[in-house]
Amino acid sequence: MALMDFIKKQFIDIIQWTEDSDGTLAWRFPMRDMEIQNGATLVVRESQLAMFVNEGKVADVFMPGTYKLTTQTLPVLTYLKNWDKLFESPFKSDVYFFSTRQQIDQKWGTPQPITIRDQDFGMVRLRAFGNYAYRVADPKLFHTEISGTRDNYTVDDLDGQLRGVILQHISTAIAASGVPFLDLAANQIMFADALAKDLTPALEKIGLKLEGMTVQNVSLPEELQKILDQKIGMGMVGNDMGKFMQYQTAQSIPKFAESAGQGGGIAGDAMGLGAGVALGQVLAQNLQQGLQGGGAAAAPQAAAPQGAPAAAAMKPEEVMATLEKLGELKSKGILTQEEFDAKKTELLKKLV
Known part of the structure; x- marks a missing residue:
């Protein structure tokens, strides 16, 4: 029986990932009933990272390039499996690929007006929306904190979580920017920079890097919009x-x-x-x-000729x-x- 199982096994000579669609952040190489041949080739393309995981423990991470898989190129996996330096038998290991391309034009917005504290008006409510871009920067952290052992993890799977993180930081970003509420609409770049600065540490904790943040619109309440219009008129x-x-x-x-x-x-x-x-x-x-x-x-009246009828x-x-x-x-x-x-x-x- 053991001999038949050995015959049925397939040995992998090339490990690679060609992305067939947008929006994939992590993808697990299919390994069912297969083992990796010692000396097999690992191909990691530009905008990708590859990572070996042995029994739930992260082993070796590979940058873009072509590698021959041996005990020399897999030092962490060799240590975890207690291999001898001359080990040449096929082996099993989970292999994950991560896309490091920028995930652009990701939308964010306030589904309901949010309340913030303003230096001029006290407590006010606003709506805002824009877009942002990010990429996977730390595959180990992203794997352990977010994607886990799933076969495929996409941008859509992460979208709701990131929107929530952004909404949590809007109030503190406005306070940190020092921009008065009435000036937010005219200082959207400053607002976006403050929001990005506040969000960066939160994304780094889950292995992501924020690449860009824009604020496309800030909607003011009607009563404050009237005040803003009057302020513009006075300025004119x-x-x-x-x-x-x-x-x-x-x-x-x-x-x-x-x-x-x-x-x-x-x-x-x-x-x-x-x-x-x-x-x-x-x-x-x-x-x-x-x-x-x-x-x-009274001056025009004084200038009028005496005796002229008013x-x-x-x-x-x-x-x-x-x-x-x-x-x-x-x-x-x-x-x-x-x-x-x-x-x-x-x-x-x-x-x-």
Whole structure:
């Protein structure tokens, strides 16, 4: 019976792995009912590592190259099996191959908003997502901590674990970066660098090397987004409050003109003639004068010639009512366009 078993055995002359698909991190060479011939050839291609495991104990690790398997090239395995230096019989051993290529474009993200502590706003919530790349750097550690004795271990098998590790480190990475929450969206590279620095030790513990980390988007809560928009607006006008109010007024004029135009009637016609734009300019000017103090507003009156009758001030609703009447006269042909424009300018000067 022992003789028949010996005859049935197959002896392996070449041990190699040609990857037939992407995403494989570890692969075990099939050894069922087979033994490795002494002097067999081991081929380890670029972007691969090979490792011999004897009865659960990691033995020899081979870098890329071609090797003749003898007691000289397998010193650890020789020691574990207590071989003599001249040992030449076939032997059994588990052989694992590891892919050291970069596993690129791995996605990460926050499925739900996460709460972080911010130096400006206290506790805030955010969403973020991006991608990263890694490779197997330490096959011994990766084998003992992650892949084990499985025939095949893939990127998909590890994906959930790595996503969880990244989410655990986002809060500490933001704190370590020193970037205020409102500036995160504009400093995604700095955020990514801080996250990568925080993640590197965690991946090294399982035999991986982080090769790249990107933050593609940071979503702010709606209320903080409004604050960020206002901050940008202030920056556009140099933090001058008068100019900022003019900026706000200018932003609202198109909406006011659109709503007036949609409302129809004489008010819509007046806005179509440009009354809305002129009104916005006058309002912005009056507002700025009010912010600068009463002295600035009084200066034009002091410069007026003595004895000149002061123009009677009018409220905005009175001006609009008068413009409506003038618009009717113009539409009936009683007033020309030039006369209407002159009256309109005169009325706008009387706004209080």
